[in-house]
Amino acid sequence: MQLENGRANSVQPAAATRESWIDVAKGWGILLVVLGHALRGLQNVQLLPTEGWSHALDAWIYSFHMPLFFLLSGFFMEKAVQRPLDRALKDRAKTLLWPYLVWSVLQTLVQIRMSRYTSSSYDWTHMIGILWKPVMQFWFLYVLLLLSLLWLGLRRAGVPALALLAIALILHLTQEGSGLWAMWDLVRIHGVWFAAGAVLGVTPALVEKLRSASTASRLAVLGLGFAVTSWGAIAEADALLRSNILWAFPGVAASLALAMTLPQSWGLTRGLAWIGRLSLEIYLVHTLASATMRAILLHGLKIQDVTLHLVLASVAGVAIPVIMVLISRRFQLRHIFRFGAVA
Template sequence: MAIIDTNGVEVSRRLEWIDIAKGIGIILVVVGHAGRGLSGAELPDRNDFLPLMDETIYAFHMPLFFLLSGITFGMRPPTTIQASLVKRPQRFVYTIIIWTYAFLAMQALAGSSSNAGGSWQNLLQAPLPPFAHFWFLWALLINSVIFSVLQMALRHILSDLKFWSGAVIVSGAIDFAVDVPQKIVPWVAPALNYSLVFAIGGLIGATPLVRAVPSLKIALFGSFLFVSSLWIRVTIDLPINQTIGGLFISIFFIFPIILISNCFGKSFPGRVLAFLGVISLAVYVMHTMFSAFMRIFLIKAGYTDLTLHLVLGVLIGIMGPLTFYLAARRLNILHVTGLA
C-alpha cells in the first residue's frame, strides 16, 4: 500500500530531505508542547531549562512547517478546482473537527488533573474557529486554498515562477500593511501571519533550486548560519518580527537537513525521521493527549523529576500517535480517522 501524505502525494515522488525536515520538525513540536505542559503543571525546574528550550524551539519550528508546506505546494501546482476547493477543505475540516472533540473529551476525562481544567461542557463549543494547536491546520488550509484559486486563475498569464514571485510581494504587503478586523481575527490572522512564509516556500518549490544538492562547503556554511541565527534569536532581543526571524532560521535549517539526508537518508534513523515526516499530521493532532496522559500519570504516581517527565512525555507523544496510525492503516480506516 502506498503511503500518502496530507497533500495527497505518494512518498516515492517526494524529496527525501523534506520528509526528514518534517520529521525533525514534528519531534520539536512534541518536545515544545510537552515542555509547556510541564511548565503549566509547575514542576520543579531548578535550572530554568524549560524557558530556554521553549524559546529555542518556538524561534523557528512553526515557520519551518509553513515553509516546507509551501515548498511542496510550489513543486506540484494545483490541477483541478475539485481537488483544491472540495477535497482538500473537506479533508482538513473533517480532521480538525474529529480531533478537536477527541482533544476536548480527553481533557474532560482528565478533569482537574488537566492543566486547562477540562469539563464535559467544553464539548458544546464549536471546533471552528480553531483553538489549541489546531490553528495550524486551519491556517495551512486557508493558505493552500487561496493560493490554489489564484494560481489556477492566473495560470494562462503567469508562469509558476512569476506567480510565486508576485505572491511573495503581495503577501508581504498584506502582512505588514493590513489590519485585520477584530471580529475575523480568530479565523484569518494565523493564516495571514504565515502567508509570506508559505509563499516563499512556494517560490522555492517552483524553482530548480528545490532539487539542487549544495556542495559540502555551502551546506556547512548554511549550518553555521542556522546555528548562529538561532543563537542570536534566543540570546539577543532584536526588533525583528518573530515570524520573519523564524523564516530565515528555517531557510538556513534546510542546508544541514539536505546534508543529513544525503549522508544518512537511507540509514535506519534517516528512514525513521522521513516516516515521521510523512505521518506528521497524525503526530500533530494526537501528541498532546498522549503527553498529557503521561504527565498526569507520573504526577499521581509521585514522580516530579523534570528529565523523567520530559523524556517519557516526548516518547509517548511520538510512539502513541505512531502506533495509532499504523493500526488505522492496517485496518484501512485512515480516512475515517481523518489521517489519510
C-alpha cells in the same frame, strides 16, 4: 509563461516525485513540535519555570518550527492548482478539514474529561468554538486550510506565484498586533512561509541549486543559522517569540540545510524521513499522548522529576501516534486520520 490550462505562472512546477529531504525536514520539525509542547506542558503545571533555560529552549523552538512547517506545506501546493477545482477542494477537505474536525472533537471531549487531572480547563462551549477558534495545536490545520484555499483561488484567478509571495511578505511586515480575528492574524504571520514554500516548489532549478551546493556551504548555513537562533534564545528570548521573520529565517534555513545534508544512507536520516511521513498523524495525537503521560507520572505515580517528565512525555508524543498509525494500517481503519484513507 502559462500552465497547461491557461492559468498564469512565472515558473514551471517541480517534479511530481516526492523529495526525500522534505520528509527529513518534517521529521525534524515534528520532533521539535512534540518537545515544545511537552516543555510548555511542564511549565503549565509549574514543574518548570517560565524563565531561564526552559524559556530559552522554548523561544529557540518556537522561533522557527512552525514557519518551517508552513514552508514545507506549501511546497506541493502548485500541484493542487493544476488539478480540476472540484478534486483540489475535495483533497483539501479530506486531508485538512476532516482531520481538523474529527480530532478537534475528540481532543475536546478528552480535555473535558481530564480537566481535573491536567492544567487545562475545558467545557462544552469549546466544542462549538472549533468552527472559528481552534483548540490547542489544531490552529495549524485551520490556518493551513485557509492559506491553501486562498492560494488555490488566487492562483486560478491568474495571480502569479511570485506576486502572491510579495503580497504575503507585505502582510507579514505590516502586522499591527491582534486584529478582529486571531486566525487572520495567523494567516498574516505564517502566509509568507507558505508562499515561499509554494514558490520553491515551482522553481526546481533553485531547489536543485540548493541541494547541489557544497557540503561545506550547507554545513556553514546549518551552523550559522542555529548559532543565530541559539544566541537569540539566550539574549532576546521574548523577541524570538514575536513571530519575526528575521529571527525565524536562520532556523528555517538551518533546518533545510540539515535535511539536505544528512546522508541518505544513515539510519538517523531514514528514521527522520519515516517520522516526517507520519508528521500529520503525530501532530494530531501528540498533545493527548504527552498530557496523558504527564498525568500518569504526576498524579498517578507522584513523580516530579523534570528530566523524566520531559523525556517520557516527548517519547509518548511520538510513539503513541505511531502505534495508532500501525494499528490503523493493520485493521484497515479508514477515516481516522484522513477521510477515506488508511494512514
